[in-house]
Amino acid sequence: MFKNRRRPMKAICCLVLFLVPFSLFSADKNDYYQLIQKTYQTGQYQEAISKMEKALDEYPDEADFYSNLIFFYMHAKEYEKAFPLSQKAYQKFPSHKFVLDAVRWVWSEYGWKFYREGQKKEAYALFEKNYALFPEDIYCINAYGVLLKEKKDYPKAIQIFESGLKKQPDFNYILENLSWTYYEYGSEFLDSGNQEKAFFYFQKAFEKGNKENPATYTAYLYKLSHLKKLDLGINTILPEAIQKFGFADDVYQSGFWLYFHNALFYQDSLFQDNHFSKMLNALKDLYQFSTRKKMPYINDPHISFEQAAISLFNNLLKSSVQKICPYWRKLNSQDEKKLSEALKLLKKDLPKNLNFLSSQLLGLTLYREGKKKEARAELEKTYQMALKLVEMEKVVISFPLKGMYCAGNNESFDSVTHMGLDQYSYDFYGCDESGDMLKNKKIKPENSSNEDWLGYNALIYSPVEGKVIDSQGENPDDPPFLKELGKGNFIYLQSSDGKIYDFYHLKQGSLLVQKGDEVKKDQPIARLGNSESFFPHLHFAVYSRDWLITYPVYFTNYTLIKNGKKEKVKEGRPGGIGGMDVILN
CATH class of the missing domain: 2.70.70.10 (Glucose Permease (Domain IIA))
Structure with a gap:
């Protein structure tokens, strides 16, 4: 993600020239300068373009005619004419102040045009030239930072964006681009297994991000899920996001996956103290969160997130029992106690439509106790209860x-x-x-x-x-x-x-x-x-x-x-x- 910003369309005219007596120029040249002054006053750029094109033919060495015609093209949105003329003007007058102003505007606009059209090579060339010419300009800094970010030169991109913030700390576009650069750089560390560095950059990304944009929160929540910083996400960041944006789609989805990863975390470490119980509570929390919004599930729009939560609850419950005691073994006394306690906890405050889960846990336990007949009878009840949620098909x-x-x-x-x-x-x-x-x-x-x-x-x-x-x-x-x-x-x-x-x-x-x-x-x-x-x-x-x-x-x-x-x-x-x-x- 990036943000670009057009330079405000300033009526940059060569005012200094109007201080020189008109008698220094021929009458025709004076007329053209009067036209320039009048055009900036009236804003009728399109009408003036043909006359200024004629002026440039008559006075090909007049730098100010180049710069002002370029500005007229830009104001009239005739970018296809402005770009080649800016290149010609820069070659002819590489140090002329107003030509450089025109070049800066055109190359910036055209660079973003190339970027949006997927012509990255051309865009990067213009961003790089602009930054080389105008390293103090905040817009050129922003564009050059985006170039470096896109090339995945994250350390240098961060350096460039941060230099821009020193010049203008409240420049929102650089703030946002810097935030996403931190996220991408953090993701590189996450992929390489360096979670400490990844978390450092994700924190900085969230700190710099636009807190009025829900994407700032949701991106951070997804990263916290991957890093297993689940308490921070569930207890601090997610409530902030909900308070600001309610259950907006992205906030709801990121919260869902946060709760899901919380349950998965406890299943992955199932044999640690109380983690089976914590997993069951986490799955209940996941289900309760899923009921806060009716929304198609992202992986299958034919079911809701609530249905997906039920499915995840069911699958994690079954696989956890299998982890504790594979179906081909009988329960030992320790595991029997663990499953018995889990059943009591599962039944507590379990929504009525999820009663099939406690029935299933009971049936799976009975089977592992060697009580196959009782297990089959209980698991048949499980199936019949589940049919209230899913329609049977032949x-x-x-x-x-x-x-x-x-x-x-x-x-x-x-x-x-x-x-x-x-x-x-x-x-x-x-x-x-x-x-x-x-x-x-x-x-x-x-x-x-x-x-x-x-x-x-x-x-x-x-x-x-x-x-x-x-x-x-x-x-x-x-x-x-x-x-x-x-x-x-x-x-x-x-x-x-x-x-x-x-x-x-x-x-x-x-x-x-x-x-x-x-x-x-x-x-x-x-x-x-x-x-x-x-x-x-x-x-x-x-x-x-x-x-x-x-x-x-x-x-x-x-x-x-x-x-x-x-x-x-x-x-x-x-x-x-x-x-x-x-x-x-």
């Missing part, structure tokens, strides 16, 4: 795999990753007609390698057109039945109607698309793997656009194999509730 698509697979695990009785809000997730395992998943039946599963499993390395196809909104493909595949799993590879694909397609446990290094890619229907996107999994399979689900619930998915045109018989299915849901079916696609 999804009908083709299979994401080709060949023979065991398919199902919807509304699972056994796996928590297929219960509650995730209950319509599918698992696909490569198999033969009898449902056996190993290529060699003599190999014991616990002694197998990934390559021993049918389906491993199979191509996965996108069942819809869409855009990859996130992906990860470099985590290693786990050996089968590892006690502690690693991290998973995935592709999250969003279709044009907002639904999010989740492909998980992908093979390391197999991704054929990356974040930002557009994907066509039936396009190969990755291979089936065993990242963060006990044995090779594809975990697949379709989520609402806010990631809150999974939708029931029905597949088209496949063959169901049961008891040795094959049945063509136009549209169906393999496995039904909690079961698995062998299908051929």
Whole structure:
């Protein structure tokens, strides 16, 4: 961001010349000087231009005719004529005071014109020349500082802007440009990991910035979020911004992300004293703040910031429970106590429409206590409560795999990753007609390698057109039945109607698309793997656009194999509730 300011259009005429008796000049030249004087009095520059052009033809060595014609062009906004004439005048009269005044004005205006039109090289050349000629001029200082800022020579730009402020401390345009230079310089330090220096320059930027401009506050708030200076942002700067500007869009958005980063900070340090409890309180604060304004979410205008806050609350809550105790382990007494205390805190003052979150925490805890039946019943309540916030939709698509697979695990009785809000997730395992998943039946599963499993390395196809909104493909595949799993590879694909397609446990290094890619229907996107999994399979689900619930998915045109018989299915849901079916696609 930069600010330029036009020099006030002063009627700079060569008054000294009028003190000289007209008898020194020919009658015609006197007439031209009288015309100049009259034009500055009447402001009728356009009418005088043609006469002054004639004067310059008649008197090509008259410096004052050059300077005044240039001024007339500028006042009449005939910049295309003023610029070449200023260049010619400067070459002819490089030390003439009024020519230099004209040159300074024209080159400044034309420099900004080039700048606005994207002709940066030409703009920089004029700014640099102007500053070299007029290093004491506040407008030339401002333009030259912008040049240096744009070239990312921040130390020198700061030096130039600060020299301008010494001459004129209240010059707002330099103040604002200096402020944004501090921000950009601070961002360089932030990117390089020097948070102390970054904070120093962000503070100076805020100090110099225009406090009547909400951008001064919001820029600082975003930087404080990145620096994790969250208390300063939440308790001091954000209240000041709200007091001045209310919940203006930019103030509201920067406040939202400040509260979000506050919750994220506690989740990142979850195992420090009371940080789980602090995270829950921070998420409540985030939600309460989000309700202060009805506004489309910046990352998806089809949902509100309030809906986004609910989604973030849900995702951080689930991932925090997973951090404390992965779903494949049972709770120890210490973690059981931690989750029990968290549930009490979560329920306290929880808005009624968020009760599904406390239900979910209870269900996830019951599962880790080994109470799968009770967990499933509670998590079914979670899903039904969440339906008050998101409307259920039926999804009908083709299979994401080709060949023979065991398919199902919807509304699972056994796996928590297929219960509650995730209950319509599918698992696909490569198999033969009898449902056996190993290529060699003599190999014991616990002694197998990934390559021993049918389906491993199979191509996965996108069942819809869409855009990859996130992906990860470099985590290693786990050996089968590892006690502690690693991290998973995935592709999250969003279709044009907002639904999010989740492909998980992908093979390391197999991704054929990356974040930002557009994907066509039936396009190969990755291979089936065993990242963060006990044995090779594809975990697949379709989520609402806010990631809150999974939708029931029905597949088209496949063959169901049961008891040795094959049945063509136009549209169906393999496995039904909690079961698995062998299908051929």
